[in-house]
Amino acid sequence: MMDFNLTSEQKMVQDMVHRFAEQELAPNIEEWDEAEAFDLSVFDRMAELGLLGHCFPTKYGGGGMDYITLALVCEELERVDTSFRVVMSVHIGLCGLGILQWGTEEQKHKHLTPLATGEKLGTFGLTEPNAGSDAAAIETVAERDGDEYVLNGEKMWISLADTADTFLVFARTDPSAGHRGISAFIVDREMPGFESEEIHGKMGIRAGDTGSFTLQDCRVPAENLLGEEGEGFKIAMSCIDNGRYTVAAGTVGLIRACLEASTQYAMERETFGKPIAEHQLVQQMIAHMTRDEEITRLLVYKAGWLKNEGVRNTRETSLAKWYGCDASFRAAENAVQIHGAYGYSNEYPVERYLRNSKGAVIYEGSAEIQTLLQASYALGVRKDKPVRCELPGWPYEE
Amino acid sequence: MRYIVCMKQVPETTEVDIDPETGTLLREGIPSIINPFDEYAIEEALQFREERGGEVTVLSMGPPQAEEALREAVAMGADGAILLSDPAFRGSDTLATARTLAAAVGKMGDYSVILCGKQAIDGDTAQVGPELAELLDIPHVADVREVREITEEGITVERMIEGGYEIVKAPLPALVTVLKDINEPRLANMQGIMRANQTEIPTWGIDHLGMSSSDAGLEGSATEVIDVFTPEVGGEGEMIEGEPRDQAKALAGKLRDAGVI
Numbered sequence: 001m002m003d004f005n006l007t008s009e010q011k012m013v014q015d016m017v018h019r020f021a022e023q024e025l026a027p028n029i030e031e032w033d034e035a036e037a038f039d040l041s042v043f044d045r046m047a048e049l050g051l052l053g054h055c056f057p058t059k060y061g062g063g064g065m066d067y068i069t070l071a072l073v074c075e076e077l078e079r080v081d082t083s084f085r086v087v088m089s090v091h092i093g094l095c096g097l098g099i100l101q102w103g104t105e106e107q108k109h110k111h112l113t114p115l116a117t118g119e120k121l122g123t124f125g126l127t128e129p130n131a132g133s134d135a136a137a138i139e140t141v142a143e144r145d146g147d148e149y150v151l152n153g154e155k156m157w158i159s160l161a162d163t164a165d166t167f168l169v170f171a172r173t174d175p176s177a178g179h180r181g182i183s184a185f186i187v188d189r190e191m192p193g194f195e196s197e198e199i200h201g202k203m204g205i206r207a208g209d210t211g212s213f214t215l216q217d218c219r220v221p222a223e224n225l226l227g228e229e230g231e232g233f234k235i236a237m238s239c240i241d242n243g244r245y246t247v248a249a250g251t252v253g254l255i256r257a258c259l260e261a262s263t264q265y266a267m268e269r270e271t272f273g274k275p276i277a278e279h280q281l282v283q284q285m286i287a288h289m290t291r292d293e294e295i296t297r298l299l300v301y302k303a304g305w306l307k308n309e310g311v312r313n314t315r316e317t318s319l320a321k322w323y324g325c326d327a328s329f330r331a332a333e334n335a336v337q338i339h340g341a342y343g344y345s346n347e348y349p350v351e352r353y354l355r356n357s358k359g360a361v362i363y364e365g366s367a368e369i370q371t372l373l374q375a376s377y378a379l380g381v382r383k384d385k386p387v388r389c390e391l392p393g394w395p396y397e398e
Numbered sequence: 399m400r401y402i403v404c405m406k407q408v409p410e411t412t413e414v415d416i417d418p419e420t421g422t423l424l425r426e427g428i429p430s431i432i433n434p435f436d437e438y439a440i441e442e443a444l445q446f447r448e449e450r451g452g453e454v455t456v457l458s459m460g461p462p463q464a465e466e467a468l469r470e471a472v473a474m475g476a477d478g479a480i481l482l483s484d485p486a487f488r489g490s491d492t493l494a495t496a497r498t499l500a501a502a503v504g505k506m507g508d509y510s511v512i513l514c515g516k517q518a519i520d521g522d523t524a525q526v527g528p529e530l531a532e533l534l535d536i537p538h539v540a541d542v543r544e545v546r547e548i549t550e551e552g553i554t555v556e557r558m559i560e561g562g563y564e565i566v567k568a569p570l571p572a573l574v575t576v577l578k579d580i581n582e583p584r585l586a587n588m589q590g591i592m593r594a595n596q597t598e599i600p601t602w603g604i605d606h607l608g609m610s611s612s613d614a615g616l617e618g619s620a621t622e623v624i625d626v627f628t629p630e631v632g633g634e635g636e637m638i639e640g641e642p643r644d645q646a647k648a649l650a651g652k653l654r655d656a657g658v659i
């Protein structure tokens with residue numbers, strides 16, 4: 001019943017992404033991180049390689065690969081830098097899979113296909129200046145006007161805000177109905193009233209674009225309402241199940257990167273007449289990284305398996321995300337420690353790993369939010385109810 | 399026109415044990431890759447096809463698991479693949495391998511160019527390509543670093559020689575073995591990977607090739623590998639301490655004493 005073998009397809013994708021990241025991203029990452037920018041042609045390459053749609057069904061222009069493959073892609077990308085895994089998280093996890101789960105057939109053909117082919121980039125606009133963890137507190141409003149909605153508000157801390165074309169935007173259609181008054185819209189950057197801006201000065205993920213956007217009397221066709229009016233909060237939460245999965249999978253790669261750098265350095269650096277790898281306290285840090293890499297991977301594979309089976313996995317995904325984010329932050333901290341003063345400078349990549357790893361402890365549900373979630377499941381306070389549209393399992397129906 | 403690429407699956411590391419019975423490499427448990435030089439041959443064939451049309455077929459003799467390597471080549475863009483696998487092929491030396499490949503090429507119909515990597519990183523003989531050309535009675539150019547032109551009449555290439563290169567023209571069909579400088583092998587993309595996993599890869603055995611067992615495998619081999627080992631790193635290193643000036647002086651003295659300068 002249990003099978004941890006990767007299929008030949010999965011191995012090929014893993015190998016391809018590994019090579020892509022090593023050959024085309026790794027040589028530039030320090031420069032991009034330093035400059036808080038990166039070459040937009042990376043997206044063209046990702047599209048060419050089929051990475052931007054690999055796990056969407058082929059009938060919408062995707063590669064038809066499964067959810068475990070998505071995890072492998074995230075792991076390999078984040079092994080080089082978190083910024084590239086973030087692209088998978090927002091474009092595939094939060095935006096594309098959200099449309100796949102909740103979209104009508106027509107919406108999927110119209111909005112998912114260009115994401116799958118990489119013609120367009122997608123992202124997710126939930127967070128606002130005054131609403132993060134408490135997503136139900138969003139203030140952006142959408143008012144129906146004939147066959148359009150008029151959106152007004154501001155979204156902040158949005159990955160790819162200044163680069164993406166397609167935005168899954170959450171706004172209030174009923175200001176008095178709390179989380180039941182939120183709806184989801186597919187917004188295009190080209191729509192009048194949309195304006196985006198980059199945020200500079202981030203601690204990590206500096207090669208990735210994070211920004212804000214405003215909607216000022218932005219008119220969105222009613223046909224771009226995803227799901228039904230008032231279903232937005234449920235949609236956001238299911239998108240986050242998919243986003244969190246990609247974040248968790250990425251942390252495996254980040255831990256792996258810390259481990260690779262640390263083992264290499266520990267064998268080269270000598271103190272007290274021997275390589276520091278021979279000091280037990282250094283070994284302990286390395287052992288913890290090994291443990292955490294494997295635990296996180298197992299948690300991710302389990303969540304991925306549930307996704308393939310078409311089974312709800314909010315609880316398992318949250319656990320993987322929570323554990324992986326804390327573990328990768330710890331691994332990066334220890335990687336810096338093992339490198340001593342050299343680790344504290346940008347001569348080695350580990351300080352970048354540490355800066356990058358902090359983000360995931362905050363976004364897509366902070367460590368505190370995951371803690372509360374796990375406790376509420378354990379105490380029986382929280383039980384997942386079926387939603388109107390479930391994420392399709394894999395293999396996809398043709 | 400058809401381009402045939404002969405490729406081999408090799409262990410990723412050079413530290414492998416050998417089978418005492420057959421004298422060949424033991425591959426169990428070691429990750430396998432496409433012989434790096436062969437990736438360049440595949441890429442070059444794909445570029446021929448892109449420029450001139452036709453199709454690329456990859457051919458490999460090896461154990462059943464070599465099919466993985468063929469699939470990787472299909473993922474890169476090859477149109478088809480054929481695996482030559484039979485217990486009777488076990489223990490082949492370069493001659494028996496070349497005979498088996500030649501028999502397969504004979505079954506494949508017309509072709510214009512056969513491409514091989516310069517050598518396989520496990521055996522390091524660089525013999526199979528040239529031997530195959532001889533058996534097929536076609537011209538070959540080894541150590542090609544660039545293809546200048548390929549037309550109906552022939553192929554013009556730059557071939558590395560000591561201290562430079564020569565420009566060689568050969569009529570078609572011909573065989574070339576390629577160096578790593580020749581191109582930048584592409585990455586497989588998602589579409590290629592999907593196609594690779596749907597592609598039927600036929601396995602041809604000794605009967606299909608119409609070979610006799612005395613021409614194939616250990617029995618058909620002209621050479622016998624007696625031992626394979628990773629050479630020990632010999633010699634003691636000596637560190638010369640001191641200021642750069644003194645270090646240089648000491649080094650020059652030692653080189654002079656050793657008769658090197």
Ligand SMILES: Cc1cc2nc3c(=O)[nH]c(=O)nc-3n(C[C@H](O)[C@H](O)[C@H](O)COP(=O)(O)OP(=O)(O)OC[C@H]3O[C@@H](n4cnc5c(N)ncnc54)[C@H](O)[C@@H]3O)c2cc1C
Nearest residue numbers: 124125126127131132133157158159359362363364366368
């Ligand atoms: C690099 C980056 C990229 C991002 N990309 C996106 C994106 O693409 N789309 C998007 O919509 N958002 C995105 N975000 C926003 C992210 O999801 C939010 O930052 C996150 O939800 C936390 O919200 P907040 O920052 O407002 O913190 P707050 O919600 O204000 O929380 C502040 C602190 O209080 C704690 N806290 C909050 N509530 C509780 C509680 N009930 N009990 C205990 N502790 C609590 C939190 O854990 C945290 O430590 C991104 C953020 C970053 C840093």
